[in-house]
Amino acid sequence: MVDPLSQRTDPLYQKDGQKHTHTSTITSIHALSSLPADTQSLFKPPPETEPYVLTTPSTIFHAQGGGQPSDVGTIFASDTTFHVHQVRKVDPAILHMGVFSPSDKKFEANGGEAEAEQKIDTSKRHLHSRIHTAGHVIGLAVAHLKTTGTIAPDVVDGKASHYPGAAFVEFSGLIPGDKKGEIQARVDEMVAADMDVKIHFWDEEKAKKECTGVMETLKGDEEDGVRVVEIGSEGSYPCGGTHVQRLKECGRVVLRNIKRQKGITKVSYEVQDA
Numbered sequence: 228m229v230d231p232l233s234q235r236t237d238p239l240y241q242k243d244g245q246k247h248t249h250t251s252t253i254t255s256i257h258a259l260s261s262l263p264a265d266t267q268s269l270f271k272p273p274p275e276t277e278p279y280v281l282t283t284p285s286t287i288f289h290a291q292g293g294g295q296p297s298d299v300g301t302i303f304a305s306d307t308t309f310h311v312h313q314v315r316k317v318d319p320a321i322l323h324m325g326v327f328s329p330s331d332k333k334f335e336a337n338g339g340e341a342e343a344e345q346k347i348d349t350s351k352r353h354l355h356s357r358i359h360t361a362g363h364v365i366g367l368a369v370a371h372l373k374t375t376g377t378i379a380p381d382v383v384d385g386k387a388s389h390y391p392g393a394a395f396v397e398f399s400g401l402i403p404g405d406k407k408g409e410i411q412a413r414v415d416e417m418v419a420a421d422m423d424v425k426i427h428f429w430d431e432e433k434a435k436k437e438c439t440g441v442m443e444t445l446k447g448d449e450e451d452g453v454r455v456v457e458i459g460s461e462g463s464y465p466c467g468g469t470h471v472q473r474l475k476e477c478g479r480v481v482l483r484n485i486k487r488q489k490g491i492t493k494v495s496y497e498v499q500d501a
């Protein structure tokens with residue numbers, strides 16, 4: 228029996244965010260209930276059908292992380308569809324949790340023979356990418372306003388969440404509520420300029436030196452280095468998420484509230500169709 232947690236999954240979405248279908252073999256299939264309790268606890272399975280966990284040598288499904296929700300979609304083989312509900316990374320593996328339909332028919336993990344077709348829900352991916360990229364835009368707008376003296380220099384990017392309906396970026400340090408209009412104006416300028424969004428793989432030293440905010444634990448992959456997203460020439464962040472290719476794709480990025488508590492400023496926002 229293949230231990231699903233020991234198999235490395237190549238995260239294709241990190242190199243090609245526009246790949247929405249992909250053919251690969253299946254490395255392992257396990258009932259979720261047969262996996263260790265701490266692995267089971269990563270998932271909220273749907274109640275009606277027995278959930279399974281699939282691994283593949285490579286995947287286009289974004290695993291939940293960095294504040295971005297996982298992709299949903301399907302993996303199809305042998306007249307059976309596996310509906311992917313949640314995707315989690317348990318290094319080095321990426322686990323796809325979902326249910327089969329028809330539920331009594333499952334395809335087999337076949338040691339690299341038959342192929343299965345992965346398909347992500349592109350509209351959800353695009354929405355997640357818009358919200359996620361908009362979070363970087365707000366971070367860079369704040370960074371810009373630090374250079375003009377509008378915002379205090381000790382304000383630093385913190386954690387973020389990019390869930391639809393609940394998106395926010397946090398900063399350590401205080402941003403007064405009356406700066407909202409100026410942040411919004413800078414965000415609007417950046418989106419109107421339709422800046423491009425590029426992905427780089429930098430070594431750790433370059434990433435530490437050049438990134439605007441080091442939001443995640445900065446640790447490069449042995450082969451590729453640190454994945455960095457750069458927006459126009461405004462700045463860059465180490466990031467494993469998915470992004471739009473140009474800022475106009477975000478639509479209108481609207482700041483909602485600026486709240487301060489215990490030295491942390493939380494800026495909530497949403498994206499609207501332009």
Ligand SMILES: [Zn+2]
Pocket residue numbers: 359360363456466467468469470
């Ligand atoms: Zn990102």
